[in-house]
Amino acid sequence: MTGLQWWCSAQTSAWTWSPRPFPGVWLLVALLVGMYWFLRRVADPAPDPSVGSRNRKTKWAWFGGVLALWTALDWPVGALAGYLASAHMLQYLLTALVAPPLLLLGVPDGAWRWLASRAGIVRLLRFLTHPLLALAIFQVILFYTHLPSVVDRLMVTPLGSFAIDTLWLGGGLIFWWPVVAPVPARPGFSYPLKMGYLFLSTVLNTMPYAFLTFGKLPFYGIYELAPPVGLLGARDDQQVAGLMMKVGGGLILWTAITIQFFLWYSREGEAEGPVPRA
Amino acid sequence: MPVLALAACLVLIPVACGIEAPERTQAEERERSTGYRGIFLADADPRPDFVLTDASGVPFDFRARTEGKLALLFFGYTYCPDVCPVHMASLAAVKRDLSADEQRRMVVVFVTADPRRDTPERLRSWLANFDGDFVGLRGTEAEADSLMLRLSLPAAIRDTAAGPDYAVGHPSQVIAFPPGDGFRVIYPFGTRQADWNHDLAKLLNP
Numbered sequence: 001m002t003g004l005q006w007w008c009s010a011q012t013s014a015w016t017w018s019p020r021p022f023p024g025v026w027l028l029v030a031l032l033v034g035m036y037w038f039l040r041r042v043a044d045p046a047p048d049p050s051v052g053s054r055n056r057k058t059k060w061a062w063f064g065g066v067l068a069l070w071t072a073l074d075w076p077v078g079a080l081a082g083y084l085a086s087a088h089m090l091q092y093l094l095t096a097l098v099a100p101p102l103l104l105l106g107v108p109d110g111a112w113r114w115l116a117s118r119a120g121i122v123r124l125l126r127f128l129t130h131p132l133l134a135l136a137i138f139q140v141i142l143f144y145t146h147l148p149s150v151v152d153r154l155m156v157t158p159l160g161s162f163a164i165d166t167l168w169l170g171g172g173l174i175f176w177w178p179v180v181a182p183v184p185a186r187p188g189f190s191y192p193l194k195m196g197y198l199f200l201s202t203v204l205n206t207m208p209y210a211f212l213t214f215g216k217l218p219f220y221g222i223y224e225l226a227p228p229v230g231l232l233g234a235r236d237d238q239q240v241a242g243l244m245m246k247v248g249g250g251l252i253l254w255t256a257i258t259i260q261f262f263l264w265y266s267r268e269g270e271a272e273g274p275v276p277r278a
Numbered sequence: 279m280p281v282l283a284l285a286a287c288l289v290l291i292p293v294a295c296g297i298e299a300p301e302r303t304q305a306e307e308r309e310r311s312t313g314y315r316g317i318f319l320a321d322a323d324p325r326p327d328f329v330l331t332d333a334s335g336v337p338f339d340f341r342a343r344t345e346g347k348l349a350l351l352f353f354g355y356t357y358c359p360d361v362c363p364v365h366m367a368s369l370a371a372v373k374r375d376l377s378a379d380e381q382r383r384m385v386v387v388f389v390t391a392d393p394r395r396d397t398p399e400r401l402r403s404w405l406a407n408f409d410g411d412f413v414g415l416r417g418t419e420a421e422a423d424s425l426m427l428r429l430s431l432p433a434a435i436r437d438t439a440a441g442p443d444y445a446v447g448h449p450s451q452v453i454a455f456p457p458g459d460g461f462r463v464i465y466p467f468g469t470r471q472a473d474w475n476h477d478l479a480k481l482l483n484p
Contacts, residue, residue: 012360014359217470218470224368224470225364225467225470228367234371235371
């Protein structure tokens, strides 16, 4: 019998499909819901009624991000991530690649305006989310949080597991910030550069993918020695995790590249104006 | 340009650190002293002489049938939620890494500590999930316990009062009897496939 845990972590007891509560995850979800209310009501008390459709979009994006995080961290995915490397990878994809851009897209315009008026914060953000630095920070987090010695040490306690999830979310926000966030303004970081930035990250995540997919032996002790879930062996599970990183991560990043391309295309069309009639 | 310098530093830190400092595990410490990652027992008794029934109902003479081969003996039960399936899955995986000749010179023997529930059919189908060549043996509870004690292992504890889904406490180590006997190597739970790969090569090719 496993006692109540505030955050999910690797377990030595056999996996069961009986739901388990993780109060820390629920608290995080409640905080994010509350944060949206704060951003809408406090930072943007009198929104422009002409942007109602945009407000609805931000709401959907924000709650989509919250849902992605909730799915990643709560039972069953969060709990399975203590048993299967593939579930851990799904958690990574949702926490670092899906939730952050949605949360950033979900920030209401008024909150961005409020942020843009805070010179100190903008200076810090300009430095921290500089594309080169953001990419480096994200890749270093990706690298270290997939090292076997780090995963085996951290995933066995709720605090360690929380640290990994926090790093993924924080790293994901930094990584997506220059692509999605309007503050600080980066007019030089054009759509083609954004596409290049995203493409480079698809190339860089090839290393951990290859490490997982083509490794002959299981790398992670916690997954190799975890009570089995289904018939998936440790080696197959690791290969599935590697493929998920490449295919799932690639799909997300290429979707983002495609969106950037169409945004660029439509912006170019607007700049050129209507085609004159002969 | 400070941003570029910081980004370069961040990326280069893992490279400068040698990607990952290798962690010395207990198994690797043992390897340094004995050459094996398992627990090496020198001057051990030869492999035990016992006969139990295999999953087809045929008597299996352990000493005679495993003579000249590497025998890996384990006591467990098919309803085990953790240790038994992990050991069996590891052994099946590392066996597939061996050459056909090496595979023929190795026998994995699983003796059930729970003959009440581990019927021959269940034993056969459960082991087939891992490897069709793994040998499943069963006797009476007393026979299984007596064999464990002969091998200096604790006897099984069957919590039958807990109902039909009772748990069985059983030794969690695999005992390796090399082809020439003379010593044993014990593999506790926690033995990684990398450790098995390392030691099987030595045990099969002394």
